[in-house]
Amino acid sequence: MNPIQTIDYIRILPELVLTAFGIVVMMADPLLKPGASRKGLGLISLAGAISAIAATFCQIAWSARDAQFAQPGWFGMVRVDSFAIFFHLLIPAISAVCILLSLEYLDAQNIRSGEYYALILFGTVGMVLMSSAVELVLIFIALEISSISTYILAGYRRRNAGSAESAIKYFLLGSFATAFFLYGVALMFGQTGSTSILTIGKALATTDPGLLAIAATALMMIGLGFKVAAAPFHVWTPDVYEGAPAPIVALMSTGPKAAAFAVLLRVLFATQSAQWFTLVWICAALSMTLGNFGALMQNNVKRMLAYSSIAHAGYLLVAFAASNEIGISAAIFYTAAYAAMNVGAFAVVSHFAAGGERYISVDDYSGLGRRSPLLAFTLTIFMLSLIGIPATAGFLAKYYVFSAALSASAHPTALVWLTVIGLVNSAVASFYYLRLIVVMYMREPLVAEAPAPASIGTRLALVLAALATIYLGVVPDRALNLSVAGARDLTPSTAAVGTVSATAPSSAPVATTPVK
Amino acid sequence: MVHQVLFIVFGLICVAGAINLLLQRHPINSALSLVVVMASLALIYLLLGAEFVAAIQVIVYAGAIMVLFVFVIMLLNAGEEERTRGSRVALILGVPGVIILAATVGWLLVTGSGQLGSVTIASSDFGETHAIARLLFKDFLLPFEITSVLILIAIMGAVVLGKRES
Structure with a gap:
């Protein structure tokens, strides 16, 4: 009998679909004339990303029919539970929006190579696989796929020295961080004799985890902390984001980050939380503070958003520090909310700066409200969401994170302090987000003419991101239920299952009443 | 006993090769030190009973990849690396960092060695x-x-x- 069943192929269906489309894009590329636009390939890869979402719905249908589906498959390599399915929906959606943005951007930048789209698709394979892998060896390979494709994409503006700097910096520091991750895996193998997260979790739960396991977790946290741009492993972020093409920044500030947070959740919650609480606490506090105060000093919008992404990684880590089921579900929800608003913000930056990435300083945005009211309006939505104004995704995400931190039973005082730091930081953050809005609406424009009209692809991307931001902020129930189910999959042993599902969704209507 | 002596000898050669790789200023010397590292690693694998991996290590890393490295260095005619202010800062910060990290990991492995189980080779x-x-x-x-x-x-x-x- 063949040990690999149909169900195993369904477990990696999104990855299979994405790989197939990636290969089609690669093979179609030589058929086009060397100097011609690659828009057609972009549309094929867009179809690929959408098919991957459809494949995930196929997985959902299968899991409803077959209880066996959520069990580990491929000899204990992947586990497609609700947690993985959440990211299987989120990550291809991010890629689809970034491909939509690239359609206009590549033509404006005069980039004529189809590998760009293939790399996005293959990178998405890695990110999607990271969220469902439960074996550290497979996680490592998936992490490398997602990282290496982003290193290459960061250097795609070949005529620009900043882009090359960005790619080299990202590559060197990224490889360095990966080495830490691998060393952590090796030590964990030494301690538990296994590289499977499920076995490691069981082994550490039954025996007293020694110093070695703590060191292993810390080393893995360094590696993943780099990928999510959490302080003190954040130094690369502003330079890399500044030089990389704007649609790619939209992708790499959300997609690989969401996938790396998924891995971090799986790894950290397999090991016991008491060991890493202090580490996560320090990382969270540092990321929020350094990120927000760094953003205050920036005049370049891309750099400002880079620092803001460091700060948001910090807010997310607050949910980790809560180290209970509510915290996990808050963290999962936060990745989706952050993806919606950040992709949107970079979509505006990408469109506005297209054709040479000229207009990227805050002053360039002055008077945008008069020059292009719609563009200014959408950017305002994303900025308000990044601040955390009610009725946006950012507000609910922050609300769940901080309420999770306050409701945690372990380390209550430390978490109250962390929440205070987080709230002070949110206030600081609103300053630089609001500054951009003020500049757009209150200041005279430097140049009179309106920016170039957005193409259909860019418009669609902007509308999708704005809708997602508002949707997650007004009717978050479905996303929230899915994240609560995902959190339950990660912590099967905790007793507090019933209370979470009762409190988390019911708090949503309270927050949304002013809107309706 | 013989195994332990051989392990220590090749381990020392491996570390010495790696340090030399970093200290050399001409890329070709660094590449040749890397051959030493790869070959001694292959011997350590052999001591651990992983014959196949040891053979692959020699063929792929010490053989194919190193030849590629040397070719590329020759073709590019790469000169000596320069010492800049940045590299001096990296040296001042990096060396203590590496020492602290190595000391911590070493200390962990020594104190934690009691927790490490022994591996029995089940299959022949x-x-x-x-x-x-x-x-x-x-x-x-x-x-x-x-x-x-x-x-x-x-x-x-x-x-x-x-x-x-x-």
């Missing part, structure tokens, strides 16, 4: 091609296959970044 064909093939094409089939995507991306990256701009 441990380390042989047959046993490795069974792992590679059964338990680790998915990682093995997905590596092809990784290699494809790496090739594409080399093509994209190396292509002459038209």
Whole structure:
């Protein structure tokens, strides 16, 4: 009998679909004339990303029919539970929006190579696989796929020295961080004799985890902390984001980050939380503070958003520090909310700066409200969401994170302090987000003419991101239920299952009443 | 006993080669030190009973990859590396950092060695091609296959970044 069943192929269906489309894009590329636009390939890869979402719905249908589906498959390599399915929906959606943005951007930048789209698709394979892998060896390979494709994409503006700097910096520091991750895996193998997260979790739960396991977790946290741009492993972020093409920044500030947070959740919650609480606490506090105060000093919008992404990684880590089921579900929800608003913000930056990435300083945005009211309006939505104004995704995400931190039973005082730091930081953050809005609406424009009209692809991307931001902020129930189910999959042993599902969704209507 | 002595000897050679790799200023000298590191690693694998991995290490790393390295260095005619202010700062910060990290990990391994279980080799064909093939094409089939995507991306990256701009 063949040990690999149909169900195993369904477990990696999104990855299979994405790989197939990636290969089609690669093979179609030589058929086009060397100097011609690659828009057609972009549309094929867009179809690929959408098919991957459809494949995930196929997985959902299968899991409803077959209880066996959520069990580990491929000899204990992947586990497609609700947690993985959440990211299987989120990550291809991010890629689809970034491909939509690239359609206009590549033509404006005069980039004529189809590998760009293939790399996005293959990178998405890695990110999607990271969220469902439960074996550290497979996680490592998936992490490398997602990282290496982003290193290459960061250097795609070949005529620009900043882009090359960005790619080299990202590559060197990224490889360095990966080495830490691998060393952590090796030590964990030494301690538990296994590289499977499920076995490691069981082994550490039954025996007293020694110093070695703590060191292993810390080393893995360094590696993943780099990928999510959490302080003190954040130094690369502003330079890399500044030089990389704007649609790619939209992708790499959300997609690989969401996938790396998924891995971090799986790894950290397999090991016991008491060991890493202090580490996560320090990382969270540092990321929020350094990120927000760094953003205050920036005049370049891309750099400002880079620092803001460091700060948001910090807010997310607050949910980790809560180290209970509510915290996990808050963290999962936060990745989706952050993806919606950040992709949107970079979509505006990408469109506005297209054709040479000229207009990227805050002053360039002055008077945008008069020059292009719609563009200014959408950017305002994303900025308000990044601040955390009610009725946006950012507000609910922050609300769940901080309420999770306050409701945690372990380390209550430390978490109250962390929440205070987080709230002070949110206030600081609103300053630089609001500054951009003020500049757009209150200041005279430097140049009179309106920016170039957005193409259909860019418009669609902007509308999708704005809708997602508002949707997650007004009717978050479905996303929230899915994240609560995902959190339950990660912590099967905790007793507090019933209370979470009762409190988390019911708090949503309270927050949304002013809107309706 | 012989095993332990051999392990210490080759371990020391390996570390010395790695340090020399960093200290050399001409890339070709660094590349040749890397051969020493790779070869002594192969011998350590052999001591651990992993014959197949040891052979692959020699053929692929010490052989094929090193030849490529040397060719590229020769073709590019790479000169000596320069010492800049940045590299001096990196040296001042990096050396203590490495020492602290190495000391911490060393201390952990020494104090934590009690917790490390001993591994018993269950099957008689441990380390042989047959046993490795069974792992590679059964338990680790998915990682093995997905590596092809990784290699494809790496090739594409080399093509994209190396292509002459038209």
